[in-house]
Amino acid sequence: MARGCLCCLKYLMFVFNLIFWLCGCGLLGVGIWLSVSQGSFATFSPSFPSLSAANMVIAIGAIVMVTGFLGCLGAIKENKCLQELQPPDPSLVGSPTSFFTPMNAKQDLKDGLALYNSENNLGLRNAWNIIQAEWKCCGVNAYSDWYEALQEKVVPDRCCQEHYQNCGRNTTSMFWERGCFEKVEEWLDDNKHVLGTIGTVILVVQLLGMAFSMILFHHIHRTGKKYDA
Template sequence: MEKSSSEESAIHHSPSLDSRDSEFACPSAQGRRVGGRGFTAGAFYGSTGPRVQSATAAAPPGDKCAGKTKPAKSSKYVVFYLDLSFVFLLEFKKCNMARGCLCCLKYMMFLFNLIFWLCGCGLLGVGIWLSVSQGSFATFSPSFPSLSAANLIITIGAIVMVTGFLGCMGAIKENKCLLLSFFIVLLVILLAELILLILFFAYTDKVNENAKQDLKDGLALYYTDNNVGLKNAWNIIQAEWKCCGVTGYTDWHEALQERVVPDRCCQEHYRDCGRNATNMFWTQGCYEKVEDWLKENKHLLGTIGMCILVVQLLGMAFSMTLFQQIHRTGKKYNA
């Protein structure tokens, strides 16, 4: 049985308002499957003229709709695409889930970078306080006089603060430029860390020799007027670590060209105790003390390093995920 051209053109029309429930209960034999999902799009047709079939001829035996005739209708014909509606609902649900995940990612990235930004502000404040109140506390090495504890803390705090600021603003504003800058900064820091770590392990012996020699050269500046910071640095580390010199208290004899040591090298500290040759001094060098401390805490230091590495990788991954999503959609997600 062939369908007329008017039936083919009316397949997407909406149901008329005067349709009865009996019409929806009895789909015609021309209903077909849509999309291959197993849902039948029931096409309900009304008779418009001489095409009237008997109930026994049109319906198979046992059909409950046998004997019922379809009422005459206008030129509107109804087709319900249940399968297409179901697919639309599924896609809408997926879009909502993706949008929720991206909003969660955005706020997580903002929160973590806010914490980093606050930590950077704290480090910067501590470094400035050390530089102002403890300005005489400098470095042990005469080759790098500006490499003091205060300057190191200020530098690290500034880097952390800038990186956290880029991550915070890039995430909350969904700004592609800030997110890309955040990714590049983290990548540069990660590459610098890896290069320094590789060079350190590749030239460990040479680094140790140069460091010891540079520290020994700095001992000769202990009593000079222009290096009060170096003097204070040695006094603090020898008192706290209970050590003397770089490799031993004899390093002071070679550097000062006389048999004297600083007073902080004495096991019983009092004024000018270092000039008493019969006094007891700390025999272990400070460089060896530092090496022993690093060996004892290598697992802790390794764990901290791995945590920093994981945080950097996660920050890079999250920033690029958010960047790609914003670039693909071309608009912001409203949270």
């Protein structure tokens, strides 16, 4: 009975890590596609030019893919060292940026507006255009942020409530008055329950995976036995 349970646990661990490996492959593929097709897509911050959506997705995908593969190998081979490797908790991804305050983030984004018309920054322009058009906002705090960033009284055309070519240069045009930072904060507040539920599910899956891994690890360590199907 014990042998059957441990053998089942072994393959549950394999399936668990296989799912994470597949997720890592998917994230890596999406990151590479973003990097090739959009360049520096969503590189809003001049302080961290490498902190783009593409680079972040590639890094997360690579870490999850490698640890998922090693976890699969450890489960099948019943290797004690590899058993201790678990796919990283995605909630840790936000920890490096936890030192940013809303005011620091706002100022950094405002500084990044100056890169809008810079060369080889198609990704940033696309990102701002998409956000302003979809969320009906303009600039970080207000459309006047663009005046300072572009050093003239113009805004991107996607800031116009009635969009047409060069409408951002027309002083009589009506621009979206709310800033995009406020819109993002509002969206996060409206969806905090959904985000909290997703985070809780991820945490539970992580804890279950760690529990299964430790049970199998300690049994192999104590008995030195392996269980083949």
